[in-house]
Amino acid sequence: MIINKTIPVVFAANNAYVPYLGVAIHSLIKNTSKDYQYNIYVFHTEITELNQRRLKQLRTQNVSIDCINIIDYVKDKNVKIEGHLTVEAIYRLMIPYVLPQYDKVLYLDSDLVINRDVSELYQQDIGNNLIGAVRHVINDWFKNYIDAKLHVPYESCFNSGVLLINTKAFIADNIMEKCIKFLSGDIVYRNLDQDALNVLCLGKTYFLDNRWNVCWQFWFQEPIDSYKSMFYEAAENPYITHFTTQWKPWRYPAMIMANQFWKYARETVFYEEILFENINAEKKQADYFKQFLFPFDKLKRGSNIVLYAAGGVGKAFYHQIKITQYCNLLLWVDKNYEALQKEGIPVFSPERISGVPYDCILIAIDNEKIADEIKKYLIDMGVHEYKIIWENPTR
Secondary structure, X not given: OOOOOEEEEEEEOOHHHHHHXXXXXXXXXXXXXXXXXXXXXXXXXXXXXXXXXXXXXXOEOOEEEEEEEOHHHHOOOOOOOOXXXXXXXXXXXXXXXXXXXXXXXXXXXXXXXEOOOHHHHHOOOOOOOOEEEEEOOOEHHHHHHHHHHHOOOHHHOEEEEEEEEEHHHHHHOOHHHHHXXXXXXXXXXXXXXXXXXXXXXXXXXXXXXXXXXXXXXXXOOOEOHHHHHHHHHHHHOOOEEEOOOOOOOOOOOOOOXXXXXHHHHOOOOOHHHHHHHHHHHHXXXXXXXXXEOOOHHHOOOOOEEEEEOOOHHHHHHHHHHXXXXXXXXXXXXXXXXXXXXXXXXXXXXXXXXXXXXXOEEEEOOOOHHHHHHHHHHHHHHOOOHHHEEOOOOEO
16 A cells, blocks of 8 residues: 655634634644644635634644635536525535646534544545445434435445545546536435435445544434444544534533534634624524424424425524524525525425425415415425414413
8 A cells, every 4th residue: 555645634714713613623633643734724705804814824844835816716607505404515626727736635514523643544545436434323314304305325434524436536537517417406305415425426436434424413313223323433532523513522521522513612812702603602502592482392303304384484483593503494485485585594485395205394484374385385396285284472
């Protein structure tokens, strides 16, 4: 095996995520070896000069940090985004084109910490495969999603937060172009390019040691039986701890494994900023519950739902779902979706409802007459009446 002395690593972030990215980079640096040169690249389109300087101050003698604005690579890439993900999630697709000087590049998400020298990961021989990745732990909801949306064997699926990318093969197979096309159609994919890559890299993925991407969500989203030992064994000694889903250790510091984030955060200049931002966020979250209350008693925990309407009630429900994680929001719809999308709200046409495997549709309206009209509209669309829920949301 050829030993590479230079380890290229790519992260992607927006300006708001810089403090958490800083913690991830610091954790990587803490576990480096003096035998290697680590070239860290931060892909972005909006990180301020001040925050770029703050990130670069993390550099050491054998760790370089460069922030690369990739606006020219992504400005014409239109993909449909759902849930808590942002457009930065697709930046990893640009790596082979931005950094063609490397045959292989390590990509890492920014919501993780590294507990082991990533040179060991980078030296993995992935052969002619397009990528190296860690097999995705599966729970019941995700298994149903894969069956309904991706139509690939769930045993072949991986999490894309840690990737070894074969740059030459990636370009030769036009993977970036295929992914963008995949994500630009009528179907909204919950996991963006992770979903696309799982379909397009089927049979061309080298599976890494599970400890290189331990997704903490499966402590509180129980894996299916065949994946339990895989997760729990890896979680005992994670090489990389990945804080997947909307649940983050800076928002929920008492949760299991959150201490791994705070151990590194306390050693950075971003520590006080993280504390301040999340104290303020706690106050903002309380506002979402003041006027309207999600009908927790009408839905079973973990239900797959479609949220209908994006006015004051709909926005309150949307944030309450994200904060509590009480149910899985598959789709948010409103007839006025085009105008709402221009405001940056992730709302889509009601016509998309037929394409998602929902348990129920929740009408987010505080006017009973309008709610009845929407209910009739849904029934005319073919929705079973027993799957439609409305309750006066006024507290």
